[in-house]
Amino acid sequence: METRTIAGKSVSFTEDGYMSDMHEWNEDIAKELAKEENIELDDLHWKVLGFLREKQAAGVSLTIRSVGKSGIVDIKGFYTLFPGGPLKLSTKIAGLPKPASCV
Amino acid sequence: MKKIIILGAGTAGTIMLNKLRKALPRDEWTITIIDQHRTHYYQPGFLFIPFGIYNREDVIKPKADFFPPGVNVIFDETDKIHPEESSILMKDGTVHKYDYLIIATGTQTRPEETPGLKGDLWYKEIFDFYTIEGAMALREYFKRWEGGHLVMNIAEVPYKCPVAPLEFVFLADDYFTKIGIRNKVKISYVTPMSGAFTKPRATKMLSGLLEEKNIDVIPDFYLESVDNEKKVIRSYDEREISFDVLTIVPVNMGSEIIERSNMGDDLFFVPTDKHTLRSEQYENIFVLGDAANIPTSKAGSVAHFAADILFENLLSAIEGRELHAKFDGHANCYIETGGGKGSLIDFNYETEPLPGTFPLPGIGPFGLLKNTRMNHYGKVMFRWIYWHILLKGKEMPIDPLMSMAGKCKNC
Ligand SMILES: Cc1cc2nc3c(=O)[nH]c(=O)nc-3n(C[C@H](O)[C@H](O)[C@H](O)COP(=O)(O)OP(=O)(O)OC[C@H]3O[C@@H](n4cnc5c(N)ncnc54)[C@H](O)[C@@H]3O)c2cc1C
Numbered sequence: 001m002e003t004r005t006i007a008g009k010s011v012s013f014t015e016d017g018y019m020s021d022m023h024e025w026n027e028d029i030a031k032e033l034a035k036e037e038n039i040e041l042d043d044l045h046w047k048v049l050g051f052l053r054e055k056q057a058a059g060v061s062l063t064i065r066s067v068g069k070s071g072i073v074d075i076k077g078f079y080t081l082f083p084g085g086p087l088k089l090s091t092k093i094a095g096l097p098k099p100a101s102c103v
Numbered sequence: 104m105k106k107i108i109i110l111g112a113g114t115a116g117t118i119m120l121n122k123l124r125k126a127l128p129r130d131e132w133t134i135t136i137i138d139q140h141r142t143h144y145y146q147p148g149f150l151f152i153p154f155g156i157y158n159r160e161d162v163i164k165p166k167a168d169f170f171p172p173g174v175n176v177i178f179d180e181t182d183k184i185h186p187e188e189s190s191i192l193m194k195d196g197t198v199h200k201y202d203y204l205i206i207a208t209g210t211q212t213r214p215e216e217t218p219g220l221k222g223d224l225w226y227k228e229i230f231d232f233y234t235i236e237g238a239m240a241l242r243e244y245f246k247r248w249e250g251g252h253l254v255m256n257i258a259e260v261p262y263k264c265p266v267a268p269l270e271f272v273f274l275a276d277d278y279f280t281k282i283g284i285r286n287k288v289k290i291s292y293v294t295p296m297s298g299a300f301t302k303p304r305a306t307k308m309l310s311g312l313l314e315e316k317n318i319d320v321i322p323d324f325y326l327e328s329v330d331n332e333k334k335v336i337r338s339y340d341e342r343e344i345s346f347d348v349l350t351i352v353p354v355n356m357g358s359e360i361i362e363r364s365n366m367g368d369d370l371f372f373v374p375t376d377k378h379t380l381r382s383e384q385y386e387n388i389f390v391l392g393d394a395a396n397i398p399t400s401k402a403g404s405v406a407h408f409a410a411d412i413l414f415e416n417l418l419s420a421i422e423g424r425e426l427h428a429k430f431d432g433h434a435n436c437y438i439e440t441g442g443g444k445g446s447l448i449d450f451n452y453e454t455e456p457l458p459g460t461f462p463l464p465g466i467g468p469f470g471l472l473k474n475t476r477m478n479h480y481g482k483v484m485f486r487w488i489y490w491h492i493l494l495k496g497k498e499m500p501i502d503p504l505m506s507m508a509g510k511c512k513n514c
C-alpha cells in the first residue's frame with residue numbers, strides 16, 4: 001500500500017498502482033491519473049469511466065466486451081480512447097480495483 | 104404437493120438434487136431435474152485427454168447414475184423460463200410449474216462468437232479442450248505433431264476453471280519433453296489479462312514456473328479474430344500472433360435458455376446475490392454453479408461449497424425465514440504443474456490465494472501456492488472424490504466457507 005497526494009487529496013494505492021478505495025475517487029483525481037497515462041479525458045472517456053464505476057458498484061465483473069456493448073463505444077473505439085490496455089487503463093483512471101483473475 | 108425444479112443436471116444441479124431429496128419429505132415435495140443431455144462429463148478430466156493421460160471412458164458416466172430415488176427426471180429440450188408465471192416451457196410445448204427453481208445450467212463455450220475461429224482449421228489445427236470432442240481431436244493431433252508453435256489463447260473472461268489453460272501449458276511442456284520433441288516446440292500463453300498470474304502472492308510464488316518451463320507469456324491480448332489462411336490470431340489493437348497449432352478457450356457464455364428467457368447479463372450469466380445465491384430479480388429462483396454471475400471462479404469446487412449455502416437459504420425461504428447463510432465465494436483448486444507435481448489455491452471474494460498449508464483431516468496437509476507431489480495426488484484423487492462424494496452431495500471434511508487456518512498473510 002502506498003499513499004500519494006493527488007489533486008490536493010491524499011489517496012492510497014495498491015502495489016499494482018490501482019486505487020485502494022473507489023470511494024476516495026473524484027473527477028480531479030481522474031484527470032491527474034489520466035495525465036500520468038498521457039490521456040486527456042474528453043466526453044467519451046468520462047462516459048466510459050462512469051459506466052465502469054456504475055458496473056463495479058453493482059458488483060458486476062468488468063470486461064472489454066461489456067464496454068463494447070454499452071452503447072458508448074465499440075471495442076475498437078475503446079482501444080482508441082485508452083490505447084494499449086483499455087480495461088487496465090480505464091479502471092485505473094476510474095479509481096477501481098485491478099481487473100484480475102483468481103490467481 | 105409443492106414443486107422444486109432443478110434446471111441443469113451437471114455438477115451443481117446433481118449436488119443440489121441429492122441434498123434436497125434427502126432433506127425434503129417426499130409426501131410434500133416433488134423434485135424434478137431437467138437436462139437435455141444424458142451423459143455426465145467429468146470436465147476437469149478433459150485437461151488430461153490431449154496428453155493421453157485420461158481416455159474418454161475416464162470422464163463419462165450416465166447422469167442418471169447419480170440421481171437419488173424418488174425424483175422426477177426429464178431428459179428433453181427446454182425452450183424458456185417464464186419467471187413471472189413460475190414455469191418452464193419445453194420445446195414440445197409442455198409446461199412445468201414450480202414453487203422454487205434452481206438454475207444450474209452452467210456455462211458453455213461459444214466459438215462462433217469469434218470471427219474465423221470455427222473456420223477451415225477448426226479441429227484440424229485449432230482446438231479447444233473444454234469439450235470432449237475438442238479434447239479427443241487434440242489427442243489425435245498431438246499423436247502425429249512433430250513440433251512448431253503451440254499457442255494457448257484465452258478469448259474472453261470470465262471462463263470456467265481459470266487455471267485450466269495454465270495447467271494445459273504446463274502439461275504440454277511435460278508431454279513434449281517426455282516424447283523428446285520439446286526443443287522443437289515453442290509454447291506461448293496468450294491472455295487478455297495483464298499476466299498469467301494477476302494476484303500479488305500467486306504471481307510471486309508461481310510465475311517463476313513459466314520461465315523455468317520456457318513458456319512465453321503474452322499479456323493484454325484481446326482476441327478479435329482468427330485468420331485461417333495466414334494462421335494468425337489478431338487482437339483488437341491489431342497485433343498478430345502466428346501459430347502452428349492453436350489451443351483456445353473460446354468465449355464462455357451462459358446457457359441459451361437464459362438468453363432466450365432474457366434473464367442474463369451481457370454474457371448470459373444470471374444476476375445473482377453473491378451472498379444469498381438468490382436471483383436478484385425473482386424471490387423463488389436460486390442460482391448455483393457457473394450459471395451465476397457471482398464474482399468468484401467458475402469451478403466445481405465453488406458449486407460444491409455454494410451448494411451448502413444455497414441449501415440453507417432455500418430451506419429458510421420455504422419456511423418464510425430470512426436468508427441467513429452467506430456465501431463467501433470460497434474456491435479451492437488444484438493446479439497441475441507437470442512432472443507429477445501440482446499446486447493448490449484456496450481463496451474467496453475477499454482473500455486472494457495465500458501461501459501456507461491447507462489442512463485436510465485424514466489426508467493433508469497440502470501446500471498452498473507451493474509446487475509439490477502431494478498436491479498432484481490431490482488432483483488425481485479429486486476425480487474419485489468427484490464421482491463418489493461430491494456429486495452425491497455427501498459431507499466432505501472441508502468447510503464451505505474459507506478458513507484462514509494454515510494460511511500466511513505476510514509471506
Ligand atoms: C477443462 C476443464 C477443467 C476443469 N478443471 C476443474 C478443476 O480442476 N476443479 C474444479 O473445481 N472445476 C474444474 N472445472 C470446472 C467445472 O467442471 C465446472 O465449474 C462445473 O462443472 C460447473 O458445474 P455446473 O453444474 O454449474 O455446470 P455444468 O457441470 O457444466 O452443468 C450444466 C448442465 O446444464 C445443462 N444445461 C444447459 N443448458 C440447459 C438447458 N437449457 N436446459 C436444461 N439443461 C441445460 C447442461 O447440459 C449441463 O448438464 C473444469 C472445467 C473444464 C472445462
